[in-house]
Structure formats: structure tokens, C-alpha cells
Amino acid sequence: xxxxxxxxxxxxxxxxxxxxxxxxxxxxxxxxxxxADTALILIFWLAVLLIWLxxxxxxxxxxxxxAEQILEHVEQRYLLGExxxxxxxxxxxxxxxxxxxxxxxxLEQIRKMExxxxxxxxxxESWVHExxxxxxxxxxxxxxxxxxxxxxCTISVENQKIENYVDMALxxxxxxxxxxxxxxxxxxxxxxxxEVLKKNRLYLIQNQVRAEVDCxxxxxxxxxWIAFMLNQILLNSVKYKRESPVxxxxxxxxxxxxxxLVEDNGVGIAAEEISxxxxxxxxxxxGREGQRSTGMGLYLCRRLCDKLGxxxxxxxxYGRGTTLRLExxxxxxxxRK
Amino acid sequence: MQILIVEDDPVxxxxxxxxxxxxxxxxxxxxAFEDVAEQVFLSNPDLVLLDVNLPxxxxxxxCTRIRERMEVPVIFLTSRTDSMDELTGILKGGDDYITKxxxxxxxxxxxxxxxKRTGRMQEKExxxxxxxxxxxxxxxxxxxxxxxxxxxxxxxxxILHLLFLHAGEFVPRLDLIEELxxxxxxxxxxxxxxxxxxxxxxLKGMGVSDFIETRRxxxxxI
Numbered sequence: 098x099x100x101x102x103x104x105x106x107x108x109x110x111x112x113x114x115x116x117x118x119x120x121x122x123x124x125x126x127x128x129x130x131x132x133a134d135t136a137l138i139l140i141f142w143l144a145v146l147l148i149w150l151x152x153x154x155x156x157x158x159x160x161x162x163x164a165e166q167i168l169e170h171v172e173q174r175y176l177l178g179e180x181x182x183x184x185x186x187x188x189x190x191x192x193x194x195x196x197x198x199x200x201x202x203x204l205e206q207i208r209k210m211e212x213x214x215x216x217x218x219x220x221x222e223s224w225v226h227e228x229x230x231x232x233x234x235x236x237x238x239x240x241x242x243x244x245x246x247x248x249x250c251t252i253s254v255e256n257q258k259i260e261n262y263v264d265m266a267l268x269x270x271x272x273x274x275x276x277x278x279x280x281x282x283x284x285x286x287x288x289x290x291x292e293v294l295k296k297n298r299l300y301l302i303q304n305q306v307r308a309e310v311d312c313x314x315x316x317x318x319x320x321x322w323i324a325f326m327l328n329q330i331l332l333n334s335v336k337y338k339r340e341s342p343v344x345x346x347x348x349x350x351x352x353x354x355x356x357x358l359v360e361d362n363g364v365g366i367a368a369e370e371i372s373x374x375x376x377x378x379x380x381x382x383x384g385r386e387g388q389r390s391t392g393m394g395l396y397l398c399r400r401l402c403d404k405l406g407x408x409x410x411x412x413x414x415y416g417r418g419t420t421l422r423l424e425x426x427x428x429x430x431x432x433r434k
Numbered sequence: 435m436q437i438l439i440v441e442d443d444p445v446x447x448x449x450x451x452x453x454x455x456x457x458x459x460x461x462x463x464x465x466a467f468e469d470v471a472e473q474v475f476l477s478n479p480d481l482v483l484l485d486v487n488l489p490x491x492x493x494x495x496x497c498t499r500i501r502e503r504m505e506v507p508v509i510f511l512t513s514r515t516d517s518m519d520e521l522t523g524i525l526k527g528g529d530d531y532i533t534k535x536x537x538x539x540x541x542x543x544x545x546x547x548x549x550k551r552t553g554r555m556q557e558k559e560x561x562x563x564x565x566x567x568x569x570x571x572x573x574x575x576x577x578x579x580x581x582x583x584x585x586x587x588x589x590x591x592x593i594l595h596l597l598f599l600h601a602g603e604f605v606p607r608l609d610l611i612e613e614l615x616x617x618x619x620x621x622x623x624x625x626x627x628x629x630x631x632x633x634x635x636x637l638k639g640m641g642v643s644d645f646i647e648t649r650r651x652x653x654x655x656i
Binding site: 203226227229230232233234236237238240241256260266277278279280291292295296298299301302305306308309310319321341399 | 443445446449450452453454456513514515516517518520521534535536537538539540608611615616618620621622623624625
């Protein structure tokens with residue numbers, strides 16, 4: 098609020114006063130009133146007007162500054178209606194009531210949407226849990242009939258793909274609230290890598306993949322989430338493989354913790370695309386050419402890493418292979434122990 | 435070794451039974467869940483596989499009741515992946531917590547691990563194998579024939595171990611590779627051929643020939 102704006106807003110009032118002053122001056126002139134006295138009256142009038150305007154300006158400016166400050170400091174700005182400073186002006190009070198009513202409806206809307214979203218997420222979670230029973234049944238059915246025909250092996254591999262997509266949906270639904278669902282334990286990375294490799298062994302053997310594991314390091318983290326991420330990274334390596342694929346899992350001791358590297362000798366990622374591979378829905382030229390890709394796997398990995406405080410990055414030489422790095426920081430608290 | 439399967443999904447129950455029986459366990463799998471704890475007390479199994487979501491009760495409560503009277507190992511099987519659930523499972527006295535969908539080798543390995551840890555399976559693993567006068571020593575990681583000894587690499591040892599375990603029958607290459615993967619050796623078809631060639635060379639060096647038979651489409655046999 099500046100003087101200029103304020104005066105502009107009050108221009109009608111000013112016009113009214115000036116007109117009245119003019120009329121009064123004309124009237125006094127006609128009645129032969131003393132000129133000096135007329136001037137005195139008009140100057141006095143003007144002075145009172147100015148003082149009054151200044152007072153109003155200062156009072157209004159204070160009010161709006163206060164409101165502005167509240168708006169600045171409150172996180173939920175839609176709550177302004179409830180926090181507006183008191184005012185004796187009728188207009189202020191009317192506006193405040195209107196704001197309050199409008200805010201209330203916004204809040205109701207937000208509440209409704211939050212509820213719907215929560216219901217939906219809960220439904221996805223329970224759906225995922227239910228769909229896992231038939232997936233388990235198919236897995237066991239195939240396992241027990243492996244000797245009877247090769248197609249049981251194929252069904253098993255396809256079943257695992259379903260499992261992975263289902264897991265992605267679950268973890269996506271949950272990634273917003275990772276803090277509700279983790280169990281940080283001292284974890285041997287090698288065990289998780291073994292588990293992930295064994296789980297995918299049929300698919301990997303089918304694709305003639307060779308893997309080397311050299312991960313001696315212990316880290317403090319959640320097994321489930323790490324296994325999920327390694328699964329995505331591994332499946333990517335197989336998806337974008339070249340001839341005689343080799344995938345190496347190894348750990349290095351970095352400055353601030355342990356680094357897990359997953360190196361493959363696949364098609365690699367073009368230099369101009371590597372910065373975008375963790376973006377949601379990014380499929381890149383590799384993903385578009387031939388192989389089906391959802392652009393969700395690495396996006397979910399980065400999201401989970403952010404929540405778990407793990408650094409994730411990738412480097413690649415196009416046509417030679419890709420390396421993914423997961424950096425597990427050592428917390429000072431644990432380091433001191 | 436007697437295992438009690440508590441699982442309400444009939445297909446999973448049936449297939450789990452088949453799977454465990456193929457792995458030389460005896461199983462009982464009740465299809466009523468009114469009083470599971472009572473059934474455990476009566477049948478006195480060596481291990482209980484317990485589904486968490488049962489029609490009438492929660493597996494966690496059943497485990498608590500079992501623990502009041504018995505020390506039998508309990509493995510929870512569940513489709514819930516919640517960390518809180520896992521923690522509850524462990525706090526209620528469960529010995530392991532396996533999430534669905536589980537894969538047969540992983541499930542069997544973890545059952546074996548629990549049985550060993552709780553001292554119910556004291557079977558010593560065989561470490562010496564002899565076939566056609568050739569002896570494989572797992573502990574020393576070596577192969578011997580008529581007094582001559584050759585050192586083996588870890589991978590060669592595991593390959594031979596599997597072949598010795600199936601002595602007399604053809605082991606298909608794919609099965610061999612898969613079993614190697616289950617034993618932490620992640621190799622492909624070509625690498626397997628390379629290893630087999632090296633093993634043959636080592637055998638030849640000791641004066642053994644035609645120890646490992648190859649038949650196209652069938653696999654290897656010793």
C-alpha cells in the first residue's frame with residue numbers, strides 16, 4: 098500500500114471535498130465575505146482533510162501489513178481467514194467472514210480429496226496383498242511341475258514379471274510414507290544381492306546372464322526397500338543387455354560410507370540422456386527402441402533413495418555399459434559406536 | 435521331520451504339501467482353523483508354517499498361544515510386507531518371517547536354516563564323496579585319485595559336488611546351472627562349458643579319463 102495508490106483510491110472523496118470547497122468559496126464570494134477569512138477556512142479544511150487521510154492511511158497500512166505478515170509466516174495460507182487481525186471496520190469484518198466461509202469450503206474439499214486418496218491407497222495395498230496369494234499359488238504350481246514341461250518354467254518367469262509390477266504399484270503407493278514402513282538393521286549387502294539374483298535366476302539364466310558378486314560391506318538400512326531397488330536395477334541391466342551380459346555387484350568404501358556399484362556391459366545410456374533417467378516416465382531412446390519401458394523403475398528408486406537418505410547416481414559409456422552407484426552414508430551416531 | 439502347514443488358501447496348501455514332501459519332509463495340513471494351537475499341541479510337529487491372515491484368528495495370536503506351552507519353531511508366511519508386521523512376528527516369538535510370493539528354493543533354504551538353528555536337524559553334511567575311485571573332498575576343496583591330489587577352484591568344486599550328489603544320473607545343463615545359481619555361483623551356459631573342460635583337464639592330469647560323460651540334450655553324468 099503506497100500513498101499514491103491510497104490517494105488514487107480516495108480520488109472520489111477528494112473530488113467531493115474539492116467541489117464542496119469550490120461551492121463554499123463561490124457562496125462566500127457572493128455574500129461578500131472577507132477574502133482572507135475565506136482562504137483561512139479553505140486552508141483549515143484542507144489541513145483537516147489531510148490529517149484525516151494520513152491517519153486513515155497509516156491505520157490501513159498497519160492492518161494490511163499485519164495481514165501480509167501472517168500470510169508470510171503461516172504454512173497453510175488458506176487459513177488466513179481464521180487469522181486475520183481484528184478490525185472495527187465493517188468492510189473488514191464482512192470480508193473476513195467471506196474469507197472464512199470460502200476457506201472452510203476449501204478445507205472440506207481438501208479433506209475429501211485426502212480421504213479419497215487415502216482410501217485409494219489403502220485399496221491398492223490390500224489389493225496387492227490379495228493378488229499375492231494367487232501369484233504364490235501359480236509359483237508353487239509351476240515349481241512342482243517343472244519336470245513335466247518347459248512351459249511351466251516360462252509361466253514361472255512371466256509370473257515373476259507380474260510380481261515385480263505388483264511390487265512397483267505397492268511401493269509407489271507407499272513411497273510417500275516410507276517413514277511408516279521401514280526397519281533399519283545392520284544388513285549384509287551380499288545377502289540381499291544373493292537373494293535378488295536367486296529370485297530372478299530363471300529369467301537371468303534364460304537371458305544367458307553371468308553375475309559376479311563381491312559385496313563384503315555391512316550397512317545400516319532396510320532390507321526390503323534395498324531388495325526392491327536392486328531388483329529394478331538388475332532387470333534394467335538385463336533389459337538393455339548386449340551379447341554375453343555380465344553384471345557385477347561390488348562394494349567400495351567411500352569417504353562417507355559404503356558405495357554399492359552395479360556394473361553391466363549392456364548398451365549403455367547416451368550422454369545427453371543420463372541426467373534424465375531418474376525422471377518419472379522417462380524412457381529414453383533405449384526404452385523406445387524395441388524394449389518396453391515404463392520409465393517408473395529408476396524413478397521409484399530415486400524416490401526411495403531420497404527418503405532413505407541413500408545417494409543414487411549413474412554413469413555410462415554409450416555402447417559399453419552402465420554403472421549405478423548407491424551410496425550408503427554412515428551416520429555419525431553409528432560411527433561413534 | 436514333521437511340518438505342520440497352516441494355510442487357508444486350498445491351492446497353496448496343496449502345492450506347499452507337495453513341495454515339502456518332495457523335499458523329504460512329512461507334512462500335515464489341516465483345513466479347519468478353529469483351534470490351531472490345540473492341533474499343534476496334539477500333533478507335536480518339528481516346525482510350523484503359519485499363515486498370518488487366517489479366517490478366524492490372526493497367526494500372531496496363534497503363535498502367542500503356541501509359545502505359552504511349546505518351543506516349536508514357527509515360520510510366518512504372509513502376503514503383508516509391512517515392517518510393523520514383520521516386527522510383530524518376531525516379537526510374538528516367530529523364528530522367521532517369509533513374505534509371499536516365496537520361491538521354492540528360498541523357502542526350503544529358510545526352513546532348513548530354522549531347523550538347523552533350533553537344533554532340530556543335526557544332520558552333518560556329507561563332505562566326502564567317492565565315485566569310480568575318484569574322491570571329492572569338500573572341506574579341502576580337492577579331488578583325489580589313487581593318491582594323486584588336485585586342488586579345485588570354488589566353482590569347480592560346487593559343480594562337481596552337484597554331479598556327485600546326482601551320481602549315476604544325467605543332470606541337464608540347465609538344471610545344473612540353476613542349482614549353481616541357488617548356490618551363489620551365477621554363471622551362464624558358456625562359462626559352465628569352460629569349467630567342465632578345466633575339470634576334465636585336471637582329471638586327465640591325474641590319469642582319469644571319461645569320468646564325466648556328456649550326452650547331447652541330456653547333460654552330464656558321472
